[in-house]
Amino acid sequence: MKVIVTGGAGFIGSNFIFYMMKKHPDYDIICLDSLTYAGNLSTLKSVMDNPHFKFVKLDIRDRDGVYKLFEEEKPDVVVNFAAESHVDRSIENPEIFLETNIIGTSVLMDACRKYGIKRFHQVSTDEVYGDLPLDRPDLFFHEDTPLHTSSPYSSSKASADLLVGAYGRTYGLPVTISRCSNNYGPYQFPEKLIPLMIQRALNNEKLPVYGDGENVRDWLYVEDHCKAIDLILEKGKPGEIYNIGGHNEMHNIDIVKLICDYLDKPYSLIEHVTDRKGHDRRYAIDPDKIHKELGWLPETMFKDGIKKTIQWYLDNKDWWENIISGDYQNYYEEMYGNRKVLDKD
Numbered sequence: 218m219k220v221i222v223t224g225g226a227g228f229i230g231s232n233f234i235f236y237m238m239k240k241h242p243d244y245d246i247i248c249l250d251s252l253t254y255a256g257n258l259s260t261l262k263s264v265m266d267n268p269h270f271k272f273v274k275l276d277i278r279d280r281d282g283v284y285k286l287f288e289e290e291k292p293d294v295v296v297n298f299a300a301e302s303h304v305d306r307s308i309e310n311p312e313i314f315l316e317t318n319i320i321g322t323s324v325l326m327d328a329c330r331k332y333g334i335k336r337f338h339q340v341s342t343d344e345v346y347g348d349l350p351l352d353r354p355d356l357f358f359h360e361d362t363p364l365h366t367s368s369p370y371s372s373s374k375a376s377a378d379l380l381v382g383a384y385g386r387t388y389g390l391p392v393t394i395s396r397c398s399n400n401y402g403p404y405q406f407p408e409k410l411i412p413l414m415i416q417r418a419l420n421n422e423k424l425p426v427y428g429d430g431e432n433v434r435d436w437l438y439v440e441d442h443c444k445a446i447d448l449i450l451e452k453g454k455p456g457e458i459y460n461i462g463g464h465n466e467m468h469n470i471d472i473v474k475l476i477c478d479y480l481d482k483p484y485s486l487i488e489h490v491t492d493r494k495g496h497d498r499r500y501a502i503d504p505d506k507i508h509k510e511l512g513w514l515p516e517t518m519f520k521d522g523i524k525k526t527i528q529w530y531l532d533n534k535d536w537w538e539n540i541i542s543g544d545y546q547n548y549y550e551e552m553y554g555n556r557k558v559l560d561k562d
């Protein structure tokens with residue numbers, strides 16, 4: 218089995234490569250990644266010399282490059298993790314989100330059509346469903362919940378999902394889609410809530426919580442997510458969508474306080490700042506379908522996953538210190554500097 222993993226030098230993609238190489242040591246894995254700011258070759262150093270692994274630096278928008286790769290490699294399966302994924306960046310600069318997330322996905326699927334494929338799997342997000350109100354804890358996203366996006370990021374992912382469905386129906390491409398909730402774990406780029414707060418708390422820097430901090434996210438340990446995708450590749454039905462949630466809803470402010478507690482840092486570091494534009498209030502997935510049909514359930518309790526994650530960032534300071542130096546630091550200071558500190562009451 219030959220699997221192309223796009224975006225494999227990023228957070229979820231790299232964790233998926235590690236998971237697959239352990240679970241299926243006989244599979245050949247090709248990582249296709251353009252190494253944007255969020256992709257890191259150093260993340261993949263433990264697999265670089267494995268004869269079943271190959272890294273190819275390529276942008277999924279590069280049609281000629283993608284076709285050439287497919288012609289040479291004749292992959293059986295493509296799992297598309299490659300995406301611009303950060304909501305705040307999409308609000309500042311939507312264009313690259315549309316190009317990579319929509320056009321890039323269509324280029325990959327055109328290559329699949331041209332060279333043949335057993336499965337094209339699209340890694341998507343629960344953000345395509347929009348948000349749920351805080352005062353209706355009885356409501357959850359289901360696979361047939363209407364798409365109702367808020368940000369340029371989620372709109373680009375929803376557009377890609379629609380295209381994937383269309384390629385399945387019109388061209389008979391064997392496609393599946395998964396929509397996950399918020400992932401956390403090792404190798405996450407420190408612009409996302411959990412690693413950002415860990416890294417800043419360790420440096421005794423202010424912890425910027427958007428708005429009142431009551432927004433809810435459903436946290437999924439990245440390895441559980443990887444297991445679910447592997448199951449979908451093995452047992453999922455072409456044409457189907459599977460939601461993958463952690464069944465673990467938490468308010469942002471509680472996560473930030475928990476990180477302070479683990480790192481023995483004072484809550485006085487926490488600063489409520491201008492809210493994200495269009496900020497989704499609550500995400501919550503009902504994982505019933507993937508549980509009933511494929512037997513998947515999240516295995517990692519949040520209290521264990523967050524401990525493992527914090528410990529990983531403590532043990533791998535070199536990895537993230539390297540990443541946040543230089544350009545990223547300047548970018549972050551600019552973004553963060555634009556946010557006003559809100560009064561406490």
Ligand SMILES: Cc1cn([C@H]2C[C@H](O)[C@@H](COP(=O)(O)OP(=O)(O)O[C@H]3O[C@H](C)C(=O)[C@H](O)[C@H]3O)O2)c(=O)[nH]c1=O
Pocket residue numbers: 302303304305341342343344397398399400408409410411413425426427428430432433434469493
């Ligand atoms: C960076 C940051 C975030 N936040 C808030 C904003 C959100 O309510 C929550 C999580 O934010 P983050 O940007 O880490 O993740 P989401 O916007 O929920 O989106 C993430 O999860 C979905 C499923 C994807 O599909 C996205 O690709 C992924 O980025 O913390 C703050 O309060 N302060 C901060 O400095």
